[in-house]
Amino acid sequence: MINALKDELSLYNLLRQIFLKEPSKYLIHDMNKIELTSGNQENSETKGPGEDMAGYGLRFMVEAIRKNENNLNEWIEDLAIEYARLFIGPQNPPAVPYASFYLSESHSLMTDETIDVRKQYLEAGMAVKELYSIPDDHIGIELEFIYYLTQKTIELFEQEQRDEAARLFEIRGNFLSNHMAQWVPLFVERILNSTGEDFYKGAAYMLRGAVEL
Amino acid sequence: MQVSRRVFLKYAGALSGLAALNKTGLVSLKHLSPAEAEAMQTSMGKYEVKYTADAMCPAECGMEMWVKDGKIAKIYGNKAVPMNDGIACAKGASGQQLVYSPYRLKYPMIRVGERGSGKFKRVTWDEAIDHIGLKLTDIKKKYGAESVIMDCGDVTDRDQYYRLFFAYGTPNTTEHGAICDVPRRHGPRLMVGGKRWEPDIMRPQLVRQSDGSLKKDYTYKSKLIVYNGWNPFVATRIFYENRGTVGAKVENGCKVVVIDPSYSNTATAADMWLAPRAGTDGDLFGAMLRYILENDNQNDPNKKYIDWSFKKYSTGWDDFEAAFKSWWGKKDPINGLSYFSLDWTADRTGLSKAQIEELSHLFGITKPAALVWGMQSPGHHYNGYCASIIGVALNVITGNFDAPGGVIDCELVKADKGGSATGKQFKKKKVKRNIDGKEVEGEVEHLHMDLFGSKYPAAWDDAVADYPNAFKEGVDVRYGPFRGHHYPIKAYILRTGNTVLTGSAPWKWKDAILAKDAKGNYKLELNVFIDTLNLESALYADVILPEASYAERQSLSDIYPSHQVIYNRDAVIKPLHECKKPTDIMNMLAKKLNELGDSDLKAADFWEKYKSEEDFVNEMLAPAPGRVNVGTPLPYPKYPEGYKLIGTPDSLEKGEVTIDNAKKVVKGKSVTVEWLRNNHGVAIWPMSWRRYKKHNADEPNKAFPNTSTKLIEFKFDWKDGGKRYGGYKSYNEKIEKAGGEVPLGLKEIGFTKFPETFFWFETKWNPHTNPEYKKYAKDYPFQLICGRVHHSMSGTQMIPWLGEIKTEGTWQPMNKEFEADVPEAMPMGDEPMKSMKKKFKANTYSVGSIWMNTDDAKKLGLKSGDLAVVENPLKKSTKGKVFVSGGIRPGIIKIGFATGGRFSPGMGPAYKSKDYTPSHNDLVDPDVLSPIMGFPGYADMIVKVKKA
Structure with a gap:
């Protein structure tokens, strides 16, 4: 079980990096080193996501990197522009990356739903660094929260502090299924409907898979 | 503890090998210590009340915002502020929808595609400020600081930007007023040194009682309000006019006349709605003035229109009247009729003679009354100046100017603010320019593109709509010491405005911003957009800076009350996302320019002087209220009449002051942000009326209004006893010093200089009044x-x-x-x-x-x-x-x-x-x-x- 959690740790770690900000050269060059296993040589577009949505998404992203291997630096710039267009603006970003946009009646930011997220962070002894400025329920921050809980659970488990590990693990499970699973599919759908960039399509699939694990 | 997963990750192994994932530190979250966690736990759910000023519309009402968990939870009107007396309208109440909009600007961005393509990427503040700083430094070196325009746009809280760019060395800073209603304000500025004339219906007013106490007075005194082309029920710059108009009607039987070609919301509350042709405001006002002059009879109580005592408090009426009457003998080429006669006015306005006569009589005979003219009209007509000047004359000669229930120049009586924080002193700096091989010295302000340019040297509100021409052709300085200097406009910094859409015709603006030189570079080298919202103008920007919203920054209300009132715009919450406050943006840019070698931007003037925005606002508050102790009842009977008052209401009330008889100043304790916070966010000083007159004698106090003679001026340029006076004096002096060179604007109407008194010219594109356009009818x-x-x-x-x-x-x-x-x-x-x-x-x-x-x-x-x-x-x-x-x-x-x-x-x-x-x-x-x-x-x- 702990091995499974360790695998997930990498998954959430990658996802938080992808959704918190534009991909760095370092990350893309690194991801380019991922070897696609022989069983999955077919083009991902012809093969549906199937059950392993996260894996499918990862393959999508890696293939996108491979396609742009010859002009990676230019393409990384394109990714930054696409990240801004999708998630930031200045013109209406099609995939607003905050939970409250999807969950609140007003479709705005910093709603009661955001404060609920803040309370769950607090329950795990955590808070947003830029409290009151950056909405707590940004997708990247929520992913970082899951990443942190996963890491902490493993650590506590290995230190034989099983009760605390179990408590954090429960917070994690609740946060994933009662909160993230409620809005992330809507967010993912918006990304898929509005981007032509395979890297972000892949990221969207991977995110969906990660939330539905 | 069980991990239940439908599918095992096939690529997990591949991922765990990634070096990028070895970075395990938290980016956005932090651990709380048990004490921190507990403190946060206990503070959650509690309300804190903050007093602030709205900016959802230009009314800037006093608001009360309740903050819970760092966010605005409730919005109410602030009952202590007389502008809105506790009311929060639908706009004010919708503040959270703007502040918490998912579509507001969040991060600094730099354009990556062509201008207009909409392609941007996020950058850090350092990168954005670097980019702007390098460009500004380069432009200043190559073309001079005057090649940069800072347009502070729509809303309030702009002084930081003025300060920054005055210090940088450009006099070319402006704000939205330049494309708002300039012709409308012209008469008041020229004749009393003010700006906005509004009916005396702000309630409550704080009034000194005969027993010396102060009382909030809710009594309406107005008997007639004429709104011409002014629709305060919809365009709510002066918010109290909404409820005040209805209040005066219901409580005081006040009649309301609305003159507007359309049945506006305000017209629905009118006793009389007159719908003339567009652009004939001046015609109608002229007819009213002629009717009143021709029919006034001091011996007939039904025709006693004029209150001749106005002559004591004014100068130049005889010249004005003579110039006005000289038009009566002329025949208008469009209809062959005598100017301003009932027939002439009926022909041009499309109203009936009976309607014009009824309105003229009603205004002449009803007292107190207020004639108010608006933003859309005459504000938006080529000849609106004439209407605005006649409007002032009508109110003055009928005895309604600053009368209880009459009309008030709100610019003259609002509290002073800004002071040295605005940085006007930097415009006095001596600079040199090389003109035709000769080195010439002058002051920064002599480089102003309009005030010393070839077109509109009296454009005291700036000619923003002319900017597209300046972007393409540059500026020709034709007046002042730098006469002959030509410079290009190379940078345009727009803050909270949308000139591309509304600065005149959008196609003209786009064309100018996209214009390129022979090498294919944009002629306008730097175009910056600063705002909380994304607007059309941002599409054409090179850099976008996200500014803290009105609820996230500290400043002061910018309002038009009937006496001195000033209130805090408090920083109710922290700036969201990566938005920054104007003070921080000012300091960051100043510091960057300094680092790049620009010694005009000094630490002592910026980042060391203003450690917080509160420091800046305290300096802005230092001159408040800054108005003279005049009118009836005298606001402070214990202080000498005509002395300037400075300081908090309570220090002035308690006598905790020093009196400087040489300078005629009474100075109490300075108003500060802290004082405002402790007093429901607002400072209010007493109301008085007829502020041009001594409180106990029928003679002028010579302390009010704000003209060259301290009298109401019907003449605009004249000499008396070897001295020269009048609102146009300085502009005519410029023309004379330039050998009589006539500016472009005046040339268009066949004038050779700014007129000495009443003047008239026709508007454009009106086939009913201007023969030039008859062919299009x-x-x-x-x-x-x-x-x-x-x-x-x-x-x-x-x-x-x-x-x-x-x-x-x-x-x-x-x-x-x-x-x-x-x-x-x-x-x-x-x-x-x-x-x-x-x-x-x-x-x-x-x-x-x-x-x-x-x-x-x-x-x-x-x-x-x-x-x-x-x-x-x-x-x-x-x-x-x-x-x-x-x-x-x-x-x-x-x-x-x-x-x-x-x-x-x-x-x-x-x-x-x-x-x-x-x-x-x-x-x-x-x-x-x-x-x-x-x-x-x-x-x-x-x-x-x-x-x-």
Whole structure:
């Protein structure tokens, strides 16, 4: 079980990096080193996501990197522009990356739903660094929260502090299924409907898979 | 503990090998210590009340915001502020929708595609400031600091930007007033040194009682209010006019007259609605003045129109009257009639002689009364200056100026603020320029593109609508010490404005911003957009800086009350996302410029001086209230009449002051942000009336108004005893020193200098009054006017609950059916929430519309909802749906200002309807810039209409 959690740790770690900000050269060059296993040589577009949505998404992203291997630096710039267009603006970003946009009646930011997220962070002894400025329920921050809980659970488990590990693990499970699973599919759908960039399509699939694990 | 997973990750192994994932530190979250966690736990859910000033619209009402968990939870009106007396309207109450909009600007961005392509990437503040700093440094070295324009745009809180750019060395800073209502303000500024004339209906007023105490007085005194082209029920810059107009009617039997070609919301409360042709305000005012002068009879109580005591408090009336009367003997080429006669006015305005006579008599005989003229008209006409000057004369000679229940110049009586924080002192810096091989010295302010430029040297509010020409052709300095100096405009920094859409004609602005030199580089080398919202102008920016919203920054209300009132705009919450406060932006840029070697930007003037925005605002507050102790009842009987008052209301009340008899100043304890916070956010000093008159004698106090003689001036340039006086004096001196060279604006109307007293010229594109345009009358039978829909302008477009509400005939539920993604209602159990497409039925959501008269529409075969094309003689056109009603004069078309054709996403629903909503600005003639101050003739146009 702990091995499974360790695998997930990498998954959430990658996802938080992808959704918190534009991909760095370092990350893309690194991801380019991922070897696609022989069983999955077919083009991902012809093969549906199937059950392993996260894996499918990862393959999508890696293939996108491979396609742009010859002009990676230019393409990384394109990714930054696409990240801004999708998630930031200045013109209406099609995939607003905050939970409250999807969950609140007003479709705005910093709603009661955001404060609920803040309370769950607090329950795990955590808070947003830029409290009151950056909405707590940004997708990247929520992913970082899951990443942190996963890491902490493993650590506590290995230190034989099983009760605390179990408590954090429960917070994690609740946060994933009662909160993230409620809005992330809507967010993912918006990304898929509005981007032509395979890297972000892949990221969207991977995110969906990660939330539905 | 169990991990249940449907599918094991096939690539988990591959991922764990990534070096990038070895970075395990937290980026956005932090651990709390147990004490921190507990503190946060206990503070959650608690309310804190903050007093602040609104900026959802220019009314800037006093607000009370309740903050919980770092966010605005509730918004109320602040009962302590007399501007709104506790009221929060729908706009004010919708503040959270702007502050917490998912579509506001969040991060600094730099353009990566061509201007207008909409391609941007996020950058850090350091990168953005670097980019701007390097460009500004380079521009200053190559072309001079004057090549940079800082346009502080729409709302308030702009002093930091003024300071920064004055210190940088450019005098070319401006604000939205330049494209708001300049001709309307002209008469007051010229004749009393003020700006806005509004009826005395702000209630409550704090009034000194005969026993020495102060009392909040709610009594209305007005008996007649005439609103000409002014629609305070919709365009709420002066918020108290909403309730005050109704209050005066109901509680004091005040009559209300509305003069407007359209049946405006304000007209619905009027006893008399007059609908003249557009652009004939001055004609009607002139007729009223002539009627009053011809029919005044001091011995007949029914014709005692004039209160001749005004002559004691003014100068130059005889000259003004003679110049005005000289027109009576002239025949107007358009109709062969004597100027300002009833026949002449009826012919030009389309009103009946009886209506004109009734209005003139009613205004002459009813006291107290207020004649008020508006932003759209005469503010938006080429010859609005004339109307504004006659308007001042009408109020003054009838004894209504600053009378209880009369009309008040709010600019003259509002509290002073800004002071040295604004940085005007930097404009006095000596600079040298090389002109035709000769080194010339002058002051920074002598480089001003308008005040010393070749076109509008009296443009004291700046000629923003002329900027596109300046971007392309540069500036010719023709007056002052730098005469002969030519410089290009290389940088345009726009903050909280949207000039590309509304600065005159959008196509002209786009053309100028996109213009390139022979090498293919943009002529305008730097275009920066600073705002909380994304507007059309941002599409053309090179750098976008996200500014803290009005609830996230500290400043002061910018309002027009009837006596000195000032209130805090408190920073209610922390700036969201990566938005920054004006003070921080100022300091960052100043520091960067300094690092790049610009010694004009000093630590002691910026980042070391202003450690916080509160430091800056305290300096702004230092001169408050800064008005003289004048009027009846005397505000402070214990202090000498005519002395300037400075300090908090309580220190002045308690006598905790020093009196400087040499300078005639009474100084108490300075008003500070802290003082305001402790006093419901607001400082209020006492009201008085007839502030031009000694409180206990019928003679002028020579301390008010703010003119060269401290009297009301009907002359604008004259000599007396070897000295020269008047509001146009300095501009004529410039012309004389330049060998009589006539500026472009004056040339257009055949003047050789600024007039010495009453003057008259015709407006543009009006075939009913200007013979030049008669030839267009048949093919372009409609006059086009515009009006505001304040709840759906740039700053409020994105708020659905405001946008949906219809307004007059210019904002109607005429949407096409549209589909939008809407999340389904919260599902039960564990089912994830799904999004669903929802259809919004046609005609359920308000959009910009074209308002026209029923008979006109019938003749054209149009009915409400039909799509029509509106075209002008310049062959520019716009498309929109018509709204047909009897509530508009035949021959008039009205379109809301900036309601349609919104071409940038980011504007919420308005963008979706851009293809079938009209853009009034597309039809504006950008070459019609009014001759005195270069203001666009927004409402001077004729059009034809046909079914699309």
